[in-house]
Amino acid sequence: MSKAVPLAAAPAAGASLFAHSRLLDSVAAFTHHRDIDALDHSLALSLAELSSAQSVSLVKRAVGGTHVDSIVQCALDEQGHYQLRAIEPHAAEPALERVNRCMEQLEVHTEMIHGMHRLTVPMLRDGRAIGALELDSCMPPATSRPLVDGFARIYSNYTGLLQESERDKLTGLYNRRSLERQLQRLLQQHESTQPPVAEPEPSRPGPSSAGAPQVWLAILDIDHFKHINDTYGHIYGDEVILLLAQQMRACFRRSDVLFRFGGEEFVILFAATDEATVHAVLERFRQRVAEYAFPQVGLVTVSIGYAHVGVHDYPASVLDRADKALYFAKNNGRNSTYGYESLRASGAVGQTMAPGAIDLF
Numbered sequence: 001m002s003k004a005v006p007l008a009a010a011p012a013a014g015a016s017l018f019a020h021s022r023l024l025d026s027v028a029a030f031t032h033h034r035d036i037d038a039l040d041h042s043l044a045l046s047l048a049e050l051s052s053a054q055s056v057s058l059v060k061r062a063v064g065g066t067h068v069d070s071i072v073q074c075a076l077d078e079q080g081h082y083q084l085r086a087i088e089p090h091a092a093e094p095a096l097e098r099v100n101r102c103m104e105q106l107e108v109h110t111e112m113i114h115g116m117h118r119l120t121v122p123m124l125r126d127g128r129a130i131g132a133l134e135l136d137s138c139m140p141p142a143t144s145r146p147l148v149d150g151f152a153r154i155y156s157n158y159t160g161l162l163q164e165s166e167r168d169k170l171t172g173l174y175n176r177r178s179l180e181r182q183l184q185r186l187l188q189q190h191e192s193t194q195p196p197v198a199e200p201e202p203s204r205p206g207p208s209s210a211g212a213p214q215v216w217l218a219i220l221d222i223d224h225f226k227h228i229n230d231t232y233g234h235i236y237g238d239e240v241i242l243l244l245a246q247q248m249r250a251c252f253r254r255s256d257v258l259f260r261f262g263g264e265e266f267v268i269l270f271a272a273t274d275e276a277t278v279h280a281v282l283e284r285f286r287q288r289v290a291e292y293a294f295p296q297v298g299l300v301t302v303s304i305g306y307a308h309v310g311v312h313d314y315p316a317s318v319l320d321r322a323d324k325a326l327y328f329a330k331n332n333g334r335n336s337t338y339g340y341e342s343l344r345a346s347g348a349v350g351q352t353m354a355p356g357a358i359d360l361f
């Protein structure tokens, strides 16, 4: 039997339904994104619009780390329109103290600033803060807090799922599936500074115009890993993989993108101005590994092959070139680093795969 709804309740219910559907629209819009940068922008804008805030900042810690590695802010401009911008964490140092405290203490922070209410809410996952949302608004914190809390929880859950799908379970590095997206992202970042590359050899690094950074891909493979597994067992083999991933994190820059590509193979994507720098960076890492005493196993070495990434390169063809250089290292004593372009110039390796023959993942 249907229940009569008092007439007087209808307008309030209508208004609340409208507010709920706006909220759901926003959540649907930002969870539509698979790309975390786009998701961050969408979240900051949705929260600013729904709360009519003066500004919303999304501050994020590096995956698995405690330092802030990105800040996205959505703030009203003089014309009353929301504008999104990314802020370099080092440029926001003093303001970050408050946010860092909130993330360390896992506590919500409120204060009055220039006649506005400032609300800082940590975003939690598995009992630790992955970042924080900060809102400057005319509304008192008690009014805006449920909305900010809700967005923080949805963001944390959703990015947790996204990260699980793009990370290797053992090491926490990116997995093979994420290479194409990360490569595109890095190329877009550096596209404007990359000199035009002559066809039909997209792999050849352009002239180093005013030291503009270019993108490079390196493949790193543990030498005689089967022997390590056979001698010490798979658990020690896994431990070697884990420790190597830790060394990679410690040795490469935060902006370098690290992958466990499968088994005992790793990939590094990074920007550098010239081949000599690339070689020196990779050699430094190879030597560091060769000097490290792995528990029980002792000394372990790695072989490295690398190649330049052209703006219009397919991931599979870059991988093929770097793999040729790696293969050369494996066949020439291991525990060494080789670049495809130099090997090609000296005639030590042949042509890479034809554009039609590539496997596009």
Ligand SMILES: Nc1nc2c(ncn2[C@@H]2O[C@H](COP(=O)(O)OP(=O)(O)OP(=O)(O)O)[C@@H](O)[C@H]2O)c(=O)[nH]1
Binding pocket: 221, 222, 223, 224, 225, 226, 227, 229, 233, 234, 235, 236, 237, 238, 241, 262, 263, 264, 330, 334
């Ligand atoms: N412990 C462990 N072993 C793995 C994992 N993935 C692959 N392997 C093993 O890694 C070994 C790789 O062996 P190969 O491809 O012959 O290479 P290698 O022994 O390192 O020899 P080179 O690369 O030629 O120096 C195989 O025995 C795989 O079973 C993993 O996640 N954990």
